[in-house]
Amino acid sequence: MRSERLDLTAAMWRKSSYSNSDGGDCVEVADGFVGVVPVRDSKRPESVALVFGVSAWAVFVRDVR
Numbered sequence: 001m002r003s004e005r006l007d008l009t010a011a012m013w014r015k016s017s018y019s020n021s022d023g024g025d026c027v028e029v030a031d032g033f034v035g036v037v038p039v040r041d042s043k044r045p046e047s048v049a050l051v052f053g054v055s056a057w058a059v060f061v062r063d064v065r
Contacts, residue, residue, distance in 0.1 A: 006051055008038055015042055029057075 011030035026042040030049075037057040040049040052060070 006033065006036065006038065008049055011038060013040065013045070 008030065012032070013028040013030050015026050015028050028040050028042045028045070030038040035054055036051050037054060038049045038051050039057075041047055
């Protein structure tokens with residue numbers, strides 16, 4: 001198991017297109033990282049981000065749709 005830290009200080013986060021201005025529960029993802037997709041809670045951006053492999057994220061998105 002790899003335990004290296006991913007530097008997310010310059011990450012450009014984007015909210016789900018299903019997000020609205022009512023402050024609903026949303027996740028944000030950051031693009032541009034090779035092989036992984038960082039994900040964080042939009043209500044707590046200072047909190048720890050989860051990092052998923054690209055294939056695992058693709059399966060999640062497919063199943064949510």
